Amino acid sequence: MEQEMGEMDEGEGWTITRTIKKKDLKKMDEQLDLLWAMGELKEREKVEKGLLSNSNSNQEEWEINPNNIIFKALVSKGTSVEIFRGFYDDQDVTVKVFDWREKIQNPNNLPMIMSLFKEEISFWYTIDHPNIIKLIGAKIDEPEIILRGDNHEIRVFSNMTYVVVEYLSGGTLKSFLSKNRENKLALKTVIHLALHLARGLAYLHSWKLIHGNVKPENMLLDKNFKLKITDFGTCNVEISSHEEVTSDSATDTISYMAPEVINSKPYDRKCDVYSFGICLWEIYCCDMPYPNIGFSELTSAILYENMRPEIPKHCPEALANLMKQCWDTDPSKRPEMEEVVWMLEAIDTSKGKKVKWLDVQSCFCIRK
Known part of the structure; x- marks a missing residue:
C-alpha cells in the first residue's frame, strides 16, 4: 500500500487536507533535476557566448575578409604596391594591396607604426566627407589569400595588407x-x-x-x-x-x-x-x-x-x-x-x- 503524506492548509475558515503520494514526490524530484540541468546548460551557453563575443571584440569594425574580393583588373603596379579594380559586397571597388612593413628600416618601430596605421584606418572608416574617398574596409597582414579574377587567374598573396575603397569612374x-x-x-x-x-x-x-x-x-x-x-x-x-x-x-x-x-x-x-x-x-x-x-x-x-x-x-x-x-x-x-x-x-x-x-x-x- 502506498504511503501518503498529509498537508494542512487553512483558509477562510475551512481546513483542507492535501494528499501527496510518494511516487508523486519522486516525479517532482526528477522534474527539479531536469530544471537544474537546463539552468546549467543555459549558464554554459551564456559563458560560451561571452567567450565568442570576447574573441570577436578583437576584430575591428573595419576589418574585412579579403577572400571575398573579386579582382577584376590590375590598374597599376609599383615596387611595393598593386592597385586593382574589383568587386566586394555587391559594389565596384578599388583595392590597394601592399606590404606596409617593407619600407620600415628599424624593426623596433613596428609596434608603434602598426598602432598608428590602425588608428588612421579606424578614423578613415568613420569619415563621411564628400571630398574624401570612402573606405569600405581593410585587412592588415592577412597570412594568405588566393586571388580570384574574372579571367580565372590564380595568384597567391602572403602577409599582405588590403585596403578597399569605393570605385570612382572619372580616373585620377x-x-x-x-x-x-x-x-x-x-x-x-x-x-x-x-x-x-x-x-x-x-x-x-x-x-x-x-x-x-x-x-x-x-x-x-x-x-x-x-x-x-x-x-x-x-x-x-x-x-x-x-x-x-x-x-x-x-x-x-x-x-x-x-x-x-x-x-x-x-x-x-x-x-x-x-x-x-x-x-x-x-x-x-x-x-x-x-x-x-x-x-x-x-x-x-x-x-x-x-x-x-x-x-x-x-x-x-x-x-x-x-x-x-x-x-x-x-x-x-x-x-x-x-x-x-x-x-x-x-x-x-x-x-x-x-x-x-x-x-x-x-x-x-x-x-x-
Whole structure:
C-alpha cells in the first residue's frame, strides 16, 4: 500500500487536507533535476557566448575578409604596391594591396607604426566627407589569400595588407589634367576642383591629421567631376615634437614636397599646404611643374634657389597670390587650409581668362 503524506492548509475558515503520494514526490524530484540541468546548460551557453563575443571584440569594425574580393583588373603596379579594380559586397571597388612593413628600416618601430596605421584606418572608416574617398574596409597582414579574377587567374598573396575603397569612374586628377593640356580649363572648373581638394585637406587638418602625399595622382574624380582625396597609406598623425622625419615617409616624388620635408626636417600640416599650392598651379596650367629637370638638380634648386613653377601672366591676381602664399619657404607664413577655402570661395570666376598655351610652353619654373 502506498504511503501518503498529509498537508494542512487553512483558509477562510475551512481546513483542507492535501494528499501527496510518494511516487508523486519522486516525479517532482526528477522534474527539479531536469530544471537544474537546463539552468546549467543555459549558464554554459551564456559563458560560451561571452567567450565568442570576447574573441570577436578583437576584430575591428573595419576589418574585412579579403577572400571575398573579386579582382577584376590590375590598374597599376609599383615596387611595393598593386592597385586593382574589383568587386566586394555587391559594389565596384578599388583595392590597394601592399606590404606596409617593407619600407620600415628599424624593426623596433613596428609596434608603434602598426598602432598608428590602425588608428588612421579606424578614423578613415568613420569619415563621411564628400571630398574624401570612402573606405569600405581593410585587412592588415592577412597570412594568405588566393586571388580570384574574372579571367580565372590564380595568384597567391602572403602577409599582405588590403585596403578597399569605393570605385570612382572619372580616373585620377592627373590623367584629367593631361587630357586638357592643350585646351586648358575654364577658371570656374579650376576653382571647382581646387575647392574640393582644399575642403578635403581642411577636414583632415581639423582632426590633426596630415596627408603627406598630396599630388594629382592621389586625387580621384567621379562621373560628375567631384574630386575626392585618396591614398591614406601614408597619412600621419601630426608631428608636434622635433623628431627627425625622413622624406621617404611623405611621398615618392619631390615635385610636390615642401622644402622642410625634402630636407628631412620636422614638418606638420603646413607641408600639405605647400603641396596644395603646387597642385593649384598644375590644375590651372594643366601641365607638369618641373619638366625635364633631374632629381638632384631639382632638389638643389628647391632647397637653395627657391625654385617654384612660373605663374602665367593671365592668371587672376587673387589666384596667383594664393599659390605664392601656399608654397612659401617658411611654413609659418603659409595659410591654414581653412583660410585657403575662404580665399578660393571669394574668387570671382566670372572674371579671369584661361591660361594660354604660349604663356607656359617656354618657361615652367622660376628661381627667386
